[in-house]
Amino acid sequence: MNAATDSTPRAQRRLAPEVRRRQIVLEAARLISAAGFNAVSLADIADACGIRKPSVLHHFPSMADLLAAVLAHRDELSYPVRREVEDFADPAAVNEVFRSTVEHNQQQRELVRLYVVLRAEALDVGHPAHGYFLEREQRALDGFARALSWKPKPMLAARELYSFWTGLEALWVADPTVDMLEVWDAFAERFFTIS
Amino acid sequence: MNAATDSTPRAQRRLAPEVRRRQIVLEAARLISAAGFNAVSLADIADACGIRKPSVLHHFPSMADLLAAVLAHRDELSYPVRREVEDFADPAAVNEVFRSTVEHNQQQRELVRLYVVLRAEALDVGHPAHGYFLEREQRALDGFARALSWKPKPMLAARELYSFWTGLEALWVADPTVDMLEVWDAFAERFFTIS
DNA sequence: GGCGCAACCTATCGATCGGTAGATTAGCCG
DNA sequence: CGGCTAATCTACCGATCGATAGGTTGCGCC
Numbered sequence: 211m212n213a214a215t216d217s218t219p220r221a222q223r224r225l226a227p228e229v230r231r232r233q234i235v236l237e238a239a240r241l242i243s244a245a246g247f248n249a250v251s252l253a254d255i256a257d258a259c260g261i262r263k264p265s266v267l268h269h270f271p272s273m274a275d276l277l278a279a280v281l282a283h284r285d286e287l288s289y290p291v292r293r294e295v296e297d298f299a300d301p302a303a304v305n306e307v308f309r310s311t312v313e314h315n316q317q318q319r320e321l322v323r324l325y326v327v328l329r330a331e332a333l334d335v336g337h338p339a340h341g342y343f344l345e346r347e348q349r350a351l352d353g354f355a356r357a358l359s360w361k362p363k364p365m366l367a368a369r370e371l372y373s374f375w376t377g378l379e380a381l382w383v384a385d386p387t388v389d390m391l392e393v394w395d396a397f398a399e400r401f402f403t404i405s
Numbered sequence: 406m407n408a409a410t411d412s413t414p415r416a417q418r419r420l421a422p423e424v425r426r427r428q429i430v431l432e433a434a435r436l437i438s439a440a441g442f443n444a445v446s447l448a449d450i451a452d453a454c455g456i457r458k459p460s461v462l463h464h465f466p467s468m469a470d471l472l473a474a475v476l477a478h479r480d481e482l483s484y485p486v487r488r489e490v491e492d493f494a495d496p497a498a499v500n501e502v503f504r505s506t507v508e509h510n511q512q513q514r515e516l517v518r519l520y521v522v523l524r525a526e527a528l529d530v531g532h533p534a535h536g537y538f539l540e541r542e543q544r545a546l547d548g549f550a551r552a553l554s555w556k557p558k559p560m561l562a563a564r565e566l567y568s569f570w571t572g573l574e575a576l577w578v579a580d581p582t583v584d585m586l587e588v589w590d591a592f593a594e595r596f597f598t599i600s
Numbered sequence: 601g602g603c604g605c606a607a608c609c610t611a612t613c614g615a616t617c618g619g620t621a622g623a624t625t626a627g628c629c630g
Numbered sequence: 631c632g633g634c635t636a637a638t639c640t641a642c643c644g645a646t647c648g649a650t651a652g653g654t655t656g657c658g659c660c
Contacts, residue, residue, distance in 0.1 A: 224626055224637050245529040248443035252618060265638050267619065323528070330525030333518070333579060334440040347579060369576060369588050374565070377572025381564060384528060384542060393564050400595040419607050419656055447648060460608055462649065 231269050231279075233259055239280045243324035246331050247277055247339070274338040280324075281342055287321060289314045304357050305402040308375075312394045315379065323383045329376075360404070371401065426464050426474075428454055434475045438519035441526050442472055442534070469533040475519075476537055482516060484509045499552050500597040503570075507589045510574065518578045524571075555599070566596065 225233070237258040241250045252273060256263045270276040289311050315322050332339040354368035361367040374397055382388045420428070432453040436445045447468060451458045465471040484506050510517050527534040549563035556562040569592055577583045 227637080230637080245531065246441075246443060246526055248441060249526075249529065249532075251616075253616080261637095262639060263618080264620080264640090268637065271619095273618065327525050327528060330522050330575070331441055331444075333522060334444065336440065337444075343579075347576075363591075366587065366591055369573075369583060370569070370591050373572035373576050373588060374569040374592075375572065376575060377568035377570065378564075380525070380571060380575075381542075381568050384538075388564060392561065393568060396558075396561055396565050397569075400600075405595075422607075425607080446646075448646080456607095457609065458648080459610090459650080463607065466649095468648070 227269065230259075230261075230265075234266055234269055234276070235279050235283050238276055239283060239324055240320060242277070242280060243320045243327060246327050247337075248331060277338050278342075281328075281339060284321060284324060287318075299360060301360060301402040301404060305398050307357075308371075309391070309394060309398065312378075312390050316382075316390050319383070319386065322379050326376075326380050326383050367401075374401075422464065425454075425456075425460075429461055429464055429471070430474050430478050433471055434478060434519055435515060437472070437475060438515045438522060441522050442532075443526060472533050473537075476523075476534060479516060479519060482513075494555060496555060496597040496599060500593050502552075503566075504586070504589060504593065507573075507585050511577075511585050514578070514581065517574050521571075521575050521578050562596075569596075 234255065238250070238255050241254055241258060252263050252266060255276070256266045259266070266276070270279060328339055329343050331337055332343045334340060351365070351368050351372055354371055355364040358364045358367040358371065378390055378393055378397075381393075382390050429450065433445070433450050436449055436453060447458045447461060450471070451461045454461070461471070465474060523534055524538050526532055527538045529535060546560070546563050546567055549566055550559040553559045553562040553566065573585055573588055573592075576588075577585050
């Protein structure tokens, strides 16, 4: 059961700080996306990395800092939509940009699940990610409204689209057999038509 | 600071079991809807009721049992839609039934938030409410599909509607200033029109 | 008015929580 | 090859977790 010699300090393999940090962030993201931040402990993350609790805290001062790093990591990987969207005034082109993002997200189960799970958890004002999602949600809605400026009420349309978008991701996370693109197209066929 | 005589057992007011049970369920629902099941402790609930931890466990054998009672309580209070919906084949009538439910839910912040928060938390297979939401989601989709049997692809339409529905509730929980009815109408105007 | 049921209490359990202190040693650099 | 930096370790902290054991007492019922 014990790989090393008994009752002696483990000859632990050392990793370069940036490599270890990356490993910790990846494992934390995996665990948190599965069960939520509140359900993951420092010990869980340390175990997943094959190190001890203080070693994790050596790289990240506290659990909250680690969560921040996970969110930052998530932002880096997220599909860069916003810039493009703003440039389009044509509904069909806007649809295509959103649609390709859905297509992209369908290959990123863990990342989408991380978002869905943390977003709900972070509704609590005391949650360490509360502010993050507060700001992020506002920015997303503003971006949507800008991309939908050809609609009579852009912010209303943005809320409608954002509701459907996040709801679809939540449904897909709960049931991976759902084809997000198919449902998206059903919605978009009406939503992006100027009647 | 101590209301009763010092160092003597508190002369605790007793309540009839059904009254106390009801109080515990209500307080637990309130706390869980605010922060999620994982973030609420037995002590939190006991404090909210003005009793001790073992007294809570006297009425509910474990935290999981208490959560089950909270979910059962939630089901009792939920708006009875399904029966009615099945009787309508007219899209406008179906819309009206859904719409009135949105209207009703807009007066039930805590209940809606309880649903939104627990649904995400329960994505984890190990969560005590995982099975509850698995079954509930399936039943909801089936009910929606039946109410949308006039659509070319009822289950696809059901997924679309359910995505929008739950997404709208999540958006509203995060930002109460959103008028759910307004967003609903924007969506429904297109969704319930046979083009 | 006193007796018994049970709602409530105190005290405590072992496990686990996030986090700290300080020793050990791997691995690079001169 | 010897010495320094720092990645990792062991050991431990006080708090809190859900749960159990067993005592106390409010209160309804005869």
